Amino acid sequence: MKYVDEFRSADLARGLAAEITSLVRPGETVRIMEVCGGHTHAIYRHGLEDLLPPEVELVHGPGCPVCVIPMGRVDDAIALAEEPGVTLATFGDMMRVPGGRGSLLEAKARGADIRMVYSPLDALALAANLPDRRVIFFAIGFETTAPATAVTLLRARAEGTPNFAVFCNHVTIEPPLRAILETPGLRVDAFIGPGHVSTVIGTNAYRFIPEEYGRSVAVSAFEPVDLLQAMAMLLRQRAEGRCEVENQYTRVVRPEGNSRALAAINATMELRDEFEWRGLGTIPKSALQLRPEFAAWDAEKLFTVPGERIEDPKACRCGEVLTGQIKPWECGVFGTACTPERPLGTCMVSSEGACAAFYAYGRQRRLAEDPVGV
Amino acid sequence: MTKIAPDRCLTCSDDAVEAQVVDVSGNDAIVLVAGARAHIAIDLVPESCPGDLLLCHAGIALERLERSCDVPQVAPSHKVSAAVESKVGL
Numbered sequence: 001m002k003y004v005d006e007f008r009s010a011d012l013a014r015g016l017a018a019e020i021t022s023l024v025r026p027g028e029t030v031r032i033m034e035v036c037g038g039h040t041h042a043i044y045r046h047g048l049e050d051l052l053p054p055e056v057e058l059v060h061g062p063g064c065p066v067c068v069i070p071m072g073r074v075d076d077a078i079a080l081a082e083e084p085g086v087t088l089a090t091f092g093d094m095m096r097v098p099g100g101r102g103s104l105l106e107a108k109a110r111g112a113d114i115r116m117v118y119s120p121l122d123a124l125a126l127a128a129n130l131p132d133r134r135v136i137f138f139a140i141g142f143e144t145t146a147p148a149t150a151v152t153l154l155r156a157r158a159e160g161t162p163n164f165a166v167f168c169n170h171v172t173i174e175p176p177l178r179a180i181l182e183t184p185g186l187r188v189d190a191f192i193g194p195g196h197v198s199t200v201i202g203t204n205a206y207r208f209i210p211e212e213y214g215r216s217v218a219v220s221a222f223e224p225v226d227l228l229q230a231m232a233m234l235l236r237q238r239a240e241g242r243c244e245v246e247n248q249y250t251r252v253v254r255p256e257g258n259s260r261a262l263a264a265i266n267a268t269m270e271l272r273d274e275f276e277w278r279g280l281g282t283i284p285k286s287a288l289q290l291r292p293e294f295a296a297w298d299a300e301k302l303f304t305v306p307g308e309r310i311e312d313p314k315a316c317r318c319g320e321v322l323t324g325q326i327k328p329w330e331c332g333v334f335g336t337a338c339t340p341e342r343p344l345g346t347c348m349v350s351s352e353g354a355c356a357a358f359y360a361y362g363r364q365r366r367l368a369e370d371p372v373g374v
Numbered sequence: 375m376t377k378i379a380p381d382r383c384l385t386c387s388d389d390a391v392e393a394q395v396v397d398v399s400g401n402d403a404i405v406l407v408a409g410a411r412a413h414i415a416i417d418l419v420p421e422s423c424p425g426d427l428l429l430c431h432a433g434i435a436l437e438r439l440e441r442s443c444d445v446p447q448v449a450p451s452h453k454v455s456a457a458v459e460s461k462v463g464l
Contacts, residue, residue: 091432119433121415141432148432151417199429199436252429252437260418261436 007223008046016228017051023235024055030238031057031187032231033324035177036194037064037352038222044361046224056231059187059324062176062280063194065141066093066350067322070276071310073169074099077138079306080167080299081112087130088167089123090138092116093350096343100310104138120152120166127156127164136165136299143265144196146170146288150264153290156297167299168289170269173197174205175286176277180323181213188324190234192227193219195249200265202257203247210243221249268294276309278346279319318345321354328355335359392439395426405430 006012024030034040040060043049049058062068074097081088081104088104095104095116108114113133117123120137127135139149149166156164173194180188193206198219206217216237220230230248237243247253268291275287290298299305312318316338317331328334328347338344340356347353351360393405393414403416405428415434416422425442428435 119415121433144436145432147418147436148415148434151415151434154417155415196429196431196436252439258418258437264418 007221007225009225012225013051013228016225016232019232020056020228020235021053023232023239024053026055028055029057030055030189030235031059032190032192032234033059033061033180033188034192034220034227035061035063035173036192036197037067037350037354037357038195039192039220039227040064040354041352041357042222042224042227044357047361048224048227049362051228052231056235060321060327060354061191061324062180062277062322063142063173063197064322064347064350064352064354065145065171066091066097067318067346067353068171068176068277068279069094069097069140069169069346070278071099071312072276072306072308074104075101075310076305076307077104077167078102078107078112080136080138080303081107081114083134083303085133086303087113087115087126087133087135088138089115089117089126089135091118091140094138094140096349097346098343100308120149121155124152124156124159124161124164127161128159131163134163134165134302136167138167138169140169140171142171142173142194142197143200143261144194146265146269147200147258147261150261150268153268153294153297154264157294162296165297165299165302166290166294167305168269170288171275171277172271172286172288173201174208175283176280177206177209179277179280179283181209181215183323188215190216190218190238192230192234193217193245195219195221195226195253198247198249198253198257200258200261202255203245203253204255205257206245210245214243216243217245219245219247219249219253221251267291278312279322313344316345318347318355321345321347328358329363331355335363391430393428393430393435395422395424395428395442398423403428403435405435 104114123137203219209215209217218230218233220226233246269288270291271285272287272289274282274284276282295301315333320326338348343349347355393407395403396406397404401417403414405414414430419435423443427440429437
């Protein structure tokens with residue numbers, strides 16, 4: 001397949017791995033955080049850590065959109081789904097995320113009308129087909145997904161669909177990056193920037209990282225050669241004494257992003273005062289809510305949501321995984337009380353979650369190395 | 375919409391997939407990915423035309439990976455495009 005096969009070339013990957021090895025000094029440690037959950041998934045799926053020298057340590061970041069949703073917001077979605085006459089629609093992974101009152105899947109089993117969709121536009125079509133019900137789309141995701149919700153809202157208004165609404169939980173990438181960069185004792189030397197978020201916001205959006213925090217960034221695509229090239233770019237910057245934002249994903253990402261997508265977001269949404277992130281706590285101006293002119297489609301204006309803060313289970317260490325403080329296997333319940341079939345924490349739910357990715361692709365190798373460690 | 379990428383997380387994620395445009399009608403396109411046909415909204419890339427390769431996520435096209443034509447074939451007549459474009463002064 002075009003744009004896939006050439007970026008999975010074993011020869012190119014081995015060449016880049018050799019270059020990466022040549023760019024580090026024996027015995028030192030260079031920590032690179034991949035921000036995006038899609039990158040985490042690709043790193044484990046393709047076994048990239050096996051190609052890297054021991055001096056390069058990959059640290060998983062907060063960029064899985066499912067993983068950062070706190071339990072309280074899941075409970076809010078369940079409360080909305082249980083309102084009379086409401087049909088709740090959301091992405092498949094969100095249905096499995098446990099809240100304080102169980103998951104949306106369990107609420108569906110109790111009788112709530114909850115549907116899985118692949119796009120907010122599917123939820124809008126559902127509303128057109130169910131004129132006697134209020135169809136609420138439980139919206140999650142970073143700037144990659146927010147344009148789809150924005151376009152859907154603009155279409156709902158243009159088409160005059162009164163029984164559609166959005167429960168908005170879209171988040172933005174800059175605040176959690178700042179939160180991580182301001183963590184005392186930060187142990188990240190460079191960042192692999194998210195590819196598809198950057199399609200929307202552009203590479204210029206990361207200039208604060210080298211300028212204010214002295215860390216380099218390489219925005220990367222998702223195939224193994226892409227990721228290895230991004231790592232080589234970061235190490236080359238370091239070797240040459242540069243610290244800047246570079247773009248590995250030039251086939252689709254532009255410095256300024258997609259102005260139409262940004263305009264659609266700005267036309268329909270605005271920053272919330274604050275939002276709770278799983279693992280990072282409450283961060284000011286880090287998430288989006290619908291603009292007042294879209295109040296007729298805003299589930300939080302149409303209904304009362306509980307809005308309670310629910311503590312994560314004590315045994316769950318998703319917060320530390322999301323901020324790169326521990327590896328998935330260092331969590332005491334990884335692979336035992338918490339598995340993809342019965343996830344305790346969000347990182348085990350989505351295939352982009354670091355725990356689910358490691359469970360699927362990495363644990364056998366580790367099990368062979370350390371039979372009691374996993 | 376059909377699930378079009380078996381090895382990627384399309385259901386939630388900040389991942390995205392490439393799709394080739396087969397047909398365009400207003401702000402909607404039919405695309406082909408790995409042999410499957412799917413409907414995609416092209417409000418954000420209204421100049422798309424058959425043959426283009428689009429980067430798609432959650433039912434909409436985010437960007438054109440490859441252009442088979444440089445002349446816009448789709449007039450931005452849909453109200454959504456008009457609303458979006460008025461915001462950015464296009």
